[in-house]
Amino acid sequence: MSSTFDTIANIIAETCDIPRDSIKPESHAINDLGIDSLDFLDIAFAIDKAFGIKLPLEQWTQEVNDGKATTDQYFVLKNLSARIDELVAAKGA
């Protein structure tokens, strides 16, 4: 079974036509991979479907805008993977 990161990386590679090898756990989806907000909607849709969750993009955006969080917390892929694991765990709880 592939890891959460592998699943995300494969989704990003396919959705945004980014070479899979260039997508690392330390990659920042926006700053390093150049994914814009519209492309991220496609990624969010694919992640929602793959994991059976609903990424709280609006809440995350609000937290970043309010200075309560940094984009690194949600958009560095290893952190995004951790957030997804938390959402999956919360769903099963």
Next chain:
Amino acid sequence: MRLEYFQLIDRIVDLKLTDRKIAAEATVPNTSTIFEGHFPGFPLMPGVLLIEAMAQTSGWLVVAVNRFERMAFLAAVKDAKFRMFVTPGHKLSVNASLVHEGSGYAITKASISFDDKPICDATLTLRVLDFPNAEMKLRMRDAASRVGFPAEVPANG
């Protein structure tokens, strides 16, 4: 349809929140300046306006799901296919279903048919946002009334 006002939907004929589906009807006007250019001597409903009809129908569905607290803005069109010419006078059926309700966005599948023959279909991505201002919400209420959007969206309608 009132093409000059970009009103592509005449009437909502069915809205089922439990099924997350909507059906609308729209009759292509017999005359419009659009047909003078598209095309001279061969009037055709432009495909981009058919997409807009699907987007507006999808938008009403999203508005209903969000209890008229938020509205939808077209963000992406995928896999759009146009299977048949649409000419003045055609009475169209426009259908949309909500495929996914994400955080701040929605995905719909929409289609248009004429006499049960498929005309076009597409997958649409819509950003779901608060109404930009009170006036727009008020005007959207007016538009909703015009197209027969139910005053009270039925929970299980």
